[in-house]
Amino acid sequence: MNKELYIKIAEAIIFTSDKPVSIRSLTNRLPETTDISFIIDFLLNKYKEGGFLLERIGDTLAFRSSSEIAKYLTVEKTIHKKLSKAALEILAIIAYHQPITRAEIEDMRGVSVSQGSLDVLFEFNWVEPRGYKAVPGRPSTWRTTRDFLDHFGLESIKDLPGISELKASGLLSRNIGPSVLSRDNITDL
Secondary structure, three states: OOHHHHHHHHHHHHHHOOOOEEHHHHHHHOOOOOOHHHHHHHHHHHOOOOOEEEEEEOOEEEEEEOOOOHHHOOOOOOOOOOOOHHHHHHHHHHHHHOOEEHHHHHHHHOOOOOHHHHHHHHHOOOEEEEEEOOOOOOOEEEEEOHHHHHHOOOOOHHHOOOHHHHHHHOOOOOOOOOOOOOOOOOOOO
16 A cells, blocks of 8 residues: 555544544554654644644544634534423413413412423523512513514414314313413413
8 A cells, every 4th residue: 555545544534533533543543564653744734724624632633623714613503302291381371371470370280380390481581570460469470472482483472372273283182171271361472
């Protein structure tokens, strides 16, 4: 084999590795007669000015993006998280009965509202505090946000499906009554 082939092999090994490649590992994968110092120097020189660079990190080699183009390589990624059943119930209650207090949510669900469920909805920016209810103790109320509308493809909160639509789609059991999900008295955002 010749030097050009060894250079290509070394280049491919480093390029396809998901972590820095040790010089020892590179040496072990090439024939014994290979001048590893020459190959490393050649590759370091070849990739010193470009979109990506070959860097020597201690006794390892790795390809890295050039720092001058790093800002163009930022990738935003959507991470899908599943909501718990409790968080989905709370979101539905808030959506259909907003503005609503925590105590009213608990009364409708028949169980207490964990702070974690509300925190998750708040972190997604799907619910927000709406103000205070004009009753003794002035409890805070919750409502959905514009991000909620955007995420669920709604133009307005009034576009939420009604009970008959939910039952027809199979998303709601037939025995749910109108008191749980009602669009009466919904105020738009």
